[in-house]
Amino acid sequence: MTLSFTPGGSVSEYLHRYERNELLRFLTCGSVDDGKSTLIGRLLHDTGRLYDDHLKAIENESKVHGTQGGALDLALVVDGLKAEREQGITIDVAYRYFATAHRSFIIADCPGHEQYTRNMATGASHCQLAITLIDARSGVTTQTRRHAFIASLLGICHVVAAVNKMDLVAWGEGRFREIESEFLDYCVKVGIAGPIAVPVSALTGENVVTRGTNAAWYSGAPILELLEKVRVDHASPVAPFRMPVQYVIRPSLDFRGFAGTIASGTVKAGDRVRIMPSGRETRVRRIARSTEDGGDLSLARAPQSVVITFEDEVDCSRGDVVSCFGGSTETLVAQKFECDLVWMDETPLTAGKTYLLKCGTRTTPARITRVRHCVNVDTLETQQTDALALNDIGRIEIETEQPIAFDPYRRIHGTGSVILIDRMTNATSAAGMIRTGDASDAHARRAHWETAAAPTLRAPVGQSLVSTAAREERWKQKPLAILLYGSSGSGKTTRAFELERGLWEKGHAVVVLDGQMLRAGLSRDLAFTEEERSENLRRASETARILLDQGFVVILSMVAPHAEARWRASDLIGSERFMMIDCSDNNSPDTAALLRMVTAKIG
Amino acid sequence: MQLTHLDILEAEAIHILRETAASFERPVLMYSIGKDSTVLLHLAMKAFWPAKPPFPLLHVDTTWKFREMIAFRDAAVAKLGVDLRVHINQEGVRQGISPLTHGSKVHTDVMKTQALRQALESGKHDAAIGGARRDEEKSRAKERIFIFRDRNHRWDPKNQRPELWNLYNTRLNEGESIRVFPLSNWTELDVWLYIHRHNLPVVPLYFAKPRPIVERNGMLIMRDDDRFVLKPGEKVVERKVRFRTLGCYPLSGAVESDADTLEKVIEEMLLAHTSERQGRLIDHDQSGSMEEKKREGYF
Ligand SMILES: Nc1nc2c(ncn2[C@@H]2O[C@H](COP(=O)(O)OP(=O)(O)O)[C@@H](O)[C@H]2O)c(=O)[nH]1
Ligand SMILES: [Mg+2]
Numbered sequence: 001m002t003l004s005f006t007p008g009g010s011v012s013e014y015l016h017r018y019e020r021n022e023l024l025r026f027l028t029c030g031s032v033d034d035g036k037s038t039l040i041g042r043l044l045h046d047t048g049r050l051y052d053d054h055l056k057a058i059e060n061e062s063k064v065h066g067t068q069g070g071a072l073d074l075a076l077v078v079d080g081l082k083a084e085r086e087q088g089i090t091i092d093v094a095y096r097y098f099a100t101a102h103r104s105f106i107i108a109d110c111p112g113h114e115q116y117t118r119n120m121a122t123g124a125s126h127c128q129l130a131i132t133l134i135d136a137r138s139g140v141t142t143q144t145r146r147h148a149f150i151a152s153l154l155g156i157c158h159v160v161a162a163v164n165k166m167d168l169v170a171w172g173e174g175r176f177r178e179i180e181s182e183f184l185d186y187c188v189k190v191g192i193a194g195p196i197a198v199p200v201s202a203l204t205g206e207n208v209v210t211r212g213t214n215a216a217w218y219s220g221a222p223i224l225e226l227l228e229k230v231r232v233d234h235a236s237p238v239a240p241f242r243m244p245v246q247y248v249i250r251p252s253l254d255f256r257g258f259a260g261t262i263a264s265g266t267v268k269a270g271d272r273v274r275i276m277p278s279g280r281e282t283r284v285r286r287i288a289r290s291t292e293d294g295g296d297l298s299l300a301r302a303p304q305s306v307v308i309t310f311e312d313e314v315d316c317s318r319g320d321v322v323s324c325f326g327g328s329t330e331t332l333v334a335q336k337f338e339c340d341l342v343w344m345d346e347t348p349l350t351a352g353k354t355y356l357l358k359c360g361t362r363t364t365p366a367r368i369t370r371v372r373h374c375v376n377v378d379t380l381e382t383q384q385t386d387a388l389a390l391n392d393i394g395r396i397e398i399e400t401e402q403p404i405a406f407d408p409y410r411r412i413h414g415t416g417s418v419i420l421i422d423r424m425t426n427a428t429s430a431a432g433m434i435r436t437g438d439a440s441d442a443h444a445r446r447a448h449w450e451t452a453a454a455p456t457l458r459a460p461v462g463q464s465l466v467s468t469a470a471r472e473e474r475w476k477q478k479p480l481a482i483l484l485y486g487s488s489g490s491g492k493t494t495r496a497f498e499l500e501r502g503l504w505e506k507g508h509a510v511v512v513l514d515g516q517m518l519r520a521g522l523s524r525d526l527a528f529t530e531e532e533r534s535e536n537l538r539r540a541s542e543t544a545r546i547l548l549d550q551g552f553v554v555i556l557s558m559v560a561p562h563a564e565a566r567w568r569a570s571d572l573i574g575s576e577r578f579m580m581i582d583c584s585d586n587n588s589p590d591t592a593a594l595l596r597m598v599t600a601k602i603g
Numbered sequence: 604m605q606l607t608h609l610d611i612l613e614a615e616a617i618h619i620l621r622e623t624a625a626s627f628e629r630p631v632l633m634y635s636i637g638k639d640s641t642v643l644l645h646l647a648m649k650a651f652w653p654a655k656p657p658f659p660l661l662h663v664d665t666t667w668k669f670r671e672m673i674a675f676r677d678a679a680v681a682k683l684g685v686d687l688r689v690h691i692n693q694e695g696v697r698q699g700i701s702p703l704t705h706g707s708k709v710h711t712d713v714m715k716t717q718a719l720r721q722a723l724e725s726g727k728h729d730a731a732i733g734g735a736r737r738d739e740e741k742s743r744a745k746e747r748i749f750i751f752r753d754r755n756h757r758w759d760p761k762n763q764r765p766e767l768w769n770l771y772n773t774r775l776n777e778g779e780s781i782r783v784f785p786l787s788n789w790t791e792l793d794v795w796l797y798i799h800r801h802n803l804p805v806v807p808l809y810f811a812k813p814r815p816i817v818e819r820n821g822m823l824i825m826r827d828d829d830r831f832v833l834k835p836g837e838k839v840v841e842r843k844v845r846f847r848t849l850g851c852y853p854l855s856g857a858v859e860s861d862a863d864t865l866e867k868v869i870e871e872m873l874l875a876h877t878s879e880r881q882g883r884l885i886d887h888d889q890s891g892s893m894e895e896k897k898r899e900g901y902f
Contacts (some may be wrong), residue, residue, distance in 0.1 A: 005873035011866040014873070023608035078741075095737050097790045104608035106788055109744075119763060187700075245622045251654035261618045261769065290652050304606065305617035307652070318625055343767055358770050360624070379630040419770045426774040429766040463652055463787035559787070 008211075011299075011573050021099060021463060024232050025154075027108040027123040028114070029134025031143045035164040039133065039202040040096060040109060041074030043224065044207035049098040050077065079338055093123045102228045110144065117150060117377070117391040121342040121431050124154035125417070131160045131223065135190065136169045136199070140182045146377045148183075152190040153340060153433065155391065155413060158230050159187055161197040162223060167204055181600045187578040187599065190380070191570055194588045198223055212361060221587065228500065234522070238462040238530070238561050241265035241273070241324035242331060242407070242415050244360030248317055256290055257307040258316055263360065263414025264407075265324060266301040272325035275316045276405030277333040283311040286348060302414070311579065317363035321405040327529045331405040331415060334437030336369070337398050343388040345422060345429035349396075351386050355588070356421040359404050360414070365423075388430075395435070409433035411564040451484050464550075469507050471551030475509040476564040477602040479540075479548040482594075485560035486583035495591055496557035502595040503553060509603065511547055513540050515558040534565040541569040548577060553602055604730060612793060614787035616643075619748060619767055620732065624650075624657050625729040626773035630783075631723070634660040634687070637690050637849045638674045638805050639734030641679075642684060642797050646785065647732075658732070659686040661722055664833050665714035666691060667702055667851035671825050675806045679820040690722035696868070702853045703831065710851070720756055729775060733785045738790045748787045754778035809868055811845040811860040824858035 005014050030036040046049055050058075054077075062073040078096065087167045104329040108123035109115070124130065133146040134140060144161070151159050169175045180197040188197035198207055198213050198438040200223060206212030221229065242263040249257040267273075271284045287297040288307045309323070316322070323331040341558045343349055349368060357366035373382040374394040386395045409416030410433075418432040472478060482499070484492040496512050501508045515536070519526070523539055526532040537560050544554040559567050570578045579601070582590050589597060606614075623630050632647055636638050647656040658772060662676060680687040692700075695713040702710040723731055737743045747763050748770050764772050775781065786794070815826045819838050824831070826839050832852060833839070844857035845868070862868045 003688055005870070009873055011870045011873070015799055015866075017871065018792070019607060019609060019796060019800060021608045022605060023611045078744075092745040095788065096744060097738050099608075099790075099792075104793075122767055247625050247651075249654050255653060256655075259621055261614060288653070290649075293649065293652075301606065303611060303614050304651070305614040305621070334605070356774070361622075405630070413768065417770060419766045419767055419772060421774060422770050426772070426776050428767070428772045431765070431767045454710045459730070 009372065017101060018099065019193050021102065021104045022232060023104050024129065024227060024230070025106045025107070025108065025127045026129040026131060026227065027093075027110050027127045028118055028131045028133070029110045029112060029123075029147050031112045031135070031141060034112070034133035034135045035075075035202040036109070036112070036133050037075035037078050038073075039131075039162060039164065039200070039208060039223075040107060040558075041077035042202050042205050043107075044077055044098050045074055046205060047098050047100055047224070047485075054367070061493070070449065072124055072582045074076070074202075093119050094182060099208055100228060105227060112299060113132055115391065116143070116146065116395065117342060119155060119343045119429065120147065120150045120343075124151060124156055125431065127156060127515050128159065129158040129227070129230055131162050134161050134163045134179060134183070136163050136165050136175060136193075139179045140186065143188055143377050144183065146185050147288070148192060148195075149190050149375075149377050150342075151378065152187075152341075155410060155433070157193060157582075159192050159195045160223070160226055161195070162202075163199050164202050166199045166206070166215065167201040173197070173215075173217045175254075176215075176218075177509070181597070183363065184597050188597075189576060191567075191575050193580045194582050194585055196226065196587060196589075226587055231585055235356070239265040239412070241271070241322070242412060243267070243269050243306075243322040244362070245318055245320045245322060246361050255288075255309070256313075257309050259307045260322070260361070261305045261414075262300060262302040262597050264302050264412045266299055267306075267322075267324075269296070270569050273310075274315055274323050274330055276321045277403045278315065278320070280314045280316075282314045285309045285311050297530050321360055321362070323405065323603045331407055332437055333403050333405050335400050335403045336359060336438040337400070338372075338395065338435045339398055339418065339432040340393065340395050340435060341388060341420070341433075342431045343390060343392045343394070343429065344431065345423075345427050346390055347389040347422065347427075348390070349430065351396075354423065357398065357400055357404075358419045358421065358431075358522040359406060359434075362404055363421075364402045364403075364404065366398050366400040366420070367420040372396060372428045374397065384402065391568075398432075406434050406437055408435060408564060410435075410567045411562075422534050447558070459542045468551070475551050477508050477551070477553060479553060479577055480549050480600060481544045481548055481556060481564065481578045482558065482568060482599065483555045483559050483578070483580040483581060484555065484557045485566065485581050486585070487561070490583040492557040492559075492583045495594070496555045499555055499598065501592055502591065503598065506599060508553055509551065510553040510555065512555045512557070513543060514556075515540075518558075531560055533559065534562060534568075537565045537569050538572070541572045545573050548573065553598070609793060609797060611785075612789055613646065613649075613797070614645050614767070619771070619783060619785040620650040620656075622648055622769075622773065623730050623732060623785075626771075627775075628780070629726065629728050630730040630732060631659040631688075631726060631728040632656065632658055632732045633659045633719075634662050634676070635734070635849075636668070636676050636796060636806060637660065637734075638794055638809065639736065641803055641805055642682070642778055642789075642794050643734040643786060644679070644685075645730070645797075645801065645803055648685075655685055659688050659726075661726070661731075662687060662689050663715060663722060664689050664691050665710070665718070665851050667714070667830075667853060669806075669825070669849065669852045670810055670854075671808050672806055672849060673803075679804070680799055688722070688726070690718055692718035692721060698892075701830070702815055702851055710854075715749055723756075728780065730773075730781045732785065732898075734786050734840070735784045736789050736791070736794070737787050746787065747783070749773060749785055750782045750784070751775075753784060756780065773814065775888055779780075789863050790867075791872065791894065795865075795872065800868065801864055805865075806849060808846045810865075811843050811863045813841045813843050814857065815839045815855060816844060823859070824855075827831045827852040830833065858895075867884050870892040 058076050061076050063070045094109040110120045110123040130151045163179050165564040176199045200207040202229050202564045209224045243260040245258045245260045247259040286309045287300050305339045351368050351371050371386045372395040374385040407415045416434045422429045523536045526536050747753050752885045845860045862871045
């Protein structure tokens, strides 16, 4: 539904509605000429974001510069004049804005030129969703795969392929399905949960804002509807509280407030917290706010900017992280880290060099102790290297001068992301995602998984007298684990059993491991804390691994609320034979689509 | 309680203001009295409450501002108890620079752009916070939130840094300074909505009222004082007008309007999206505020 104001309507009602809009930030990417500008122009146009005379100007421009034989060329909405475009000095992310009756949107429009990695990583760091354009005539390209890989690296949970120019392939379902399955497969391979493909024509607008008649076979939602419905979790209620301290506010001797932006979770007055990295403990006294602004808050959540005061006179300053209290939920503290990096500087990274590392609000010198590898984004192969050049993606080890409080990026973006700054030029040289740190007191929960994954403790392989090939031959399938997760009532179990029946009917060898089943026996000793849920998922994953090694398809249906535990499950089972679907997400594939995805993958 | 888009934009702007205060020696907030500045100032008050913002406000006065703007500025500053510095290019005053005799280009350059430079240099300000938004016009869509300026206050588009997450790289090279735009991600509607939600006072010139108007070069100019000398054939007529953007009075075109309340002003803006009549009547904020910013010497 568009957010238009009808003459004579009530302004206050309109504002009241607009005021309640949520925010979704998404990025658009694609190769040159896939139709990205046209798609954005279409979104802005069809949601009434353009002034009438702006539109007039574009109509006139279209006659002169347009690519559509004088007809309205919506690409000009964002591209400006051709002349301007051809000069194209800055190849940079452009930000654009529009709103509907449900949400406000910020588009990070990432150009698909040679600087795509740096641009896309920059855009992606602000976004919850990515739309990648695919020209229906050319299908999934190297560029598409790169986009999916970067989206997954930056932890974007929703990835949508807009299969564009469907009008040029006569809206053929066959062609679309071919592209869809290739795309979905690749997303699963790089660890993106619940990717979606939509057949569109940015030119005619079909399936962008409204459905058309040409793709009756497509039962999913048009792009805008996806954008309006996709879940945006700014603060998952189970996420642990983190607030990097930005500024200490001290107007008088009797007020000492700690200002910052909440990076994760929620905080209430009275909460027990720890100041990291020192580990000092205190309680939150107030979430202070002026009376004109409504007075103190009883609760605040990410990403609000707040001022908190503590019960005690604890030592706390800019750079520290206020963390929730309690064992496994606290931040970790370390000085040595393993990081994924996107290199953004003309000057390559070299091992041994010291940069400034900014994590949260802490900036500290940090030395690159080792370059592990560089990833070939086209093949996903890793290559040994000791340098990273502009637009390279690699993994490094880094050691900071001071200990810092952090979380793995996969778990909490706000305390797991870093930038590296060149000390000579002050350039922003890299974007980094912390994988792990050598936190000495890492909690037992992690130790569980780590021990499990330690190669020395791996079950011996190759003892069975039945070969993998023989198993594939017998069951006519490749083994695969499908994790259906989501809150109770989201339909995981129902879907798990429907999927089982579907696979069964096609003659597959399939096993269901449902949370309830495990709780009844194998995990009878576990309760429902984060740590125990994580352990439950670990046991399920270990069981799945054994079954997978013997050729089965395994469907796991579990609540699995913690992203980190899910990633660990993926690592343990092996991401190439693992996929996960968020059943609480309204846009997740239905059983039929799921069955199609799974059969394509195991067939 | 789900956070709304405005909550998130507010949080982001406050984050940027605090990051600026924490990272620079002598920041300053460029206060131009208009609606964006009003929101910016409110956010600065909020970001450091219960303390006052740890930086002064700077108003570059061209000496040709509407009298109502100056009155509003002084009242706002007195009410909030903030430190305002007013800078006038005295050299320009000595030369008698006027938009009426020297034209808008010279006037803007001397009294705004050069004046701003003087003020930033004499105050040794390493960071200047402004209220520009990316949606103001197409070419701003790629602007950073922290924009670097070289020693000569020049902007090199190729030398801007990528901005990732909310991790701003605020390190300056020798002689460099920075412009900071906390409202980058706000739209015009967001600004009005915020003013409406928080009941923030704005300069009355935004609201329609009968005012003494002279028509010149197709623009409706308000004769704010007698420095504005009438040309032969011109006469002052009382017309009900308001202003969409505020600057020097001889350079600001008024629009005829009945919008005398905030809601009506917002209504007019909303209708400009759809109605041709209104679209013609009301000049674009797009070009209007860009003009304003250019005059302000922001870019
Ligand atoms: N037939 C057809 N042409 C399209 C469609 N979308 C875009 N185009 C055309 O493809 C060309 C490139 O589009 P543009 O939006 O500039 O691509 P970009 O480089 O990805 O931004 C233009 O001539 C568009 O008019 C579509 O859905 N169908
Ligand atoms: Mg384009």
